[in-house]
Amino acid sequence: MPNTITESLKSQIHFSQGSINNTTPVSILPSTNTALKQSLQAKYPSAVISSYLEIRLLDLSVKIDSITEYELPESVIEGVVSPVGQNRDLVRSLWDNPRKQLNVYHKFGIGVNRLRGSISLLNKGSVNSYYLENLMGILTTEASYPVSANEDILIGLADAGYGLLLAADEILFTGVFTHYLTVTNDSFLNVNGQVIELATFDQLQSVITNTNNTATAISTNASNIALNTTAINNLGAKITSLENIINSLISASNGSTPIGFTKNYNSANPSDDLINLLGTNNGTVAYVNPHPSKITNSASSVEVGNVSFFTDRINNDFYTANTTNSWVMVDFGSARTVRLNGLGWKSRSAFNGNHPANLIIEGSNNNSSFELIANWQNIGFTNVTQDRYTAFAISPAYRYIRVRQSGLNSSSSNFLSTGEIYFYGTISAL
Numbered sequence: 001m002p003n004t005i006t007e008s009l010k011s012q013i014h015f016s017q018g019s020i021n022n023t024t025p026v027s028i029l030p031s032t033n034t035a036l037k038q039s040l041q042a043k044y045p046s047a048v049i050s051s052y053l054e055i056r057l058l059d060l061s062v063k064i065d066s067i068t069e070y071e072l073p074e075s076v077i078e079g080v081v082s083p084v085g086q087n088r089d090l091v092r093s094l095w096d097n098p099r100k101q102l103n104v105y106h107k108f109g110i111g112v113n114r115l116r117g118s119i120s121l122l123n124k125g126s127v128n129s130y131y132l133e134n135l136m137g138i139l140t141t142e143a144s145y146p147v148s149a150n151e152d153i154l155i156g157l158a159d160a161g162y163g164l165l166l167a168a169d170e171i172l173f174t175g176v177f178t179h180y181l182t183v184t185n186d187s188f189l190n191v192n193g194q195v196i197e198l199a200t201f202d203q204l205q206s207v208i209t210n211t212n213n214t215a216t217a218i219s220t221n222a223s224n225i226a227l228n229t230t231a232i233n234n235l236g237a238k239i240t241s242l243e244n245i246i247n248s249l250i251s252a253s254n255g256s257t258p259i260g261f262t263k264n265y266n267s268a269n270p271s272d273d274l275i276n277l278l279g280t281n282n283g284t285v286a287y288v289n290p291h292p293s294k295i296t297n298s299a300s301s302v303e304v305g306n307v308s309f310f311t312d313r314i315n316n317d318f319y320t321a322n323t324t325n326s327w328v329m330v331d332f333g334s335a336r337t338v339r340l341n342g343l344g345w346k347s348r349s350a351f352n353g354n355h356p357a358n359l360i361i362e363g364s365n366n367n368s369s370f371e372l373i374a375n376w377q378n379i380g381f382t383n384v385t386q387d388r389y390t391a392f393a394i395s396p397a398y399r400y401i402r403v404r405q406s407g408l409n410s411s412s413s414n415f416l417s418t419g420e421i422y423f424y425g426t427i428s429a430l
């Protein structure tokens, strides 16, 4: 796709005595026709830039006082019937009267000037001391006249027997031009062997700049490569070192020495668990339910109560709908994992029945696939507000801990009820 700049130009060129002759005809086009192209070409040396003007208007304001006044032919004044004869007489008189002669050339390349036409410059008397001639009619019968970048429109003055311009004479060219500059992207198809499509001139400049930078880098590549080899080796050693550190951290976090804050089960104070660590900020503030600010409790369904009841440290009554596989879950948040070695459960406070009998404790890090941590069977609740506890081997690190009811509860239903849930083990962060 070519990019085209269009600019409209106006031009006024004033010629006076002796400034033009037929030996060295002069251009009447704006100098920007070539100047703008040259400036762009200097900026984008690899681009194919084409430039051409279209002449829209080209007028000539004329005042010739240095010769005798032009006399219109009799046939015109008296109105000859035949328009053809009238025109013939007029043309003859133009070229037979005292006159200056202006020649208009189209220059093709160097030294090839093609005469497009001539015009007689007359003294039309004091009434018409300034008169207008339309030079477009000499160049073309179309609305505009194109001039390519290496071409030019020249004018010269021929001595038709009455000399060139004198001090009393004056001619003024007035032109309106449209200048088209086109940069063709095709020239960049082979830059560095890459196909590059250019949307704007700035991108074009960027491509050239980058190309130059690449060339500079390549030209000094010998020392750069030596330097880079050392740098790469050093970097490789650092990466290996970091890998070792990371591996040791991973190993520690999954191994026998967990990283973070630990709360193991204490039968004298079952509520002193990982949730308590979060809720008191490791014992520094009074307990605040970490749900929902730090953790997010949820359940398969809510029949009575609220999921905040799991961790509010109040003896209360939550239970799910009477549905198989009912579950409750705690999301410890994206910044934390827990490794559990035990789970505590307080039976609900409101009614002695529907206590869980068998629970499956599961962990997940994506809330999608869950791994079995422990299978807690025959829990044995016999009353409301009882604490029960199960211990198991420390688990891998999980963000989500889900406790799912397996089989029927103490009342042979599927309601999953609780008054509070306790988590023991290690939490990675508060």
Ligand SMILES: [Ca+2]
Pocket: 309, 310, 311, 312, 313, 314, 315, 316, 419, 420
């Ligand atoms: Ca509670």
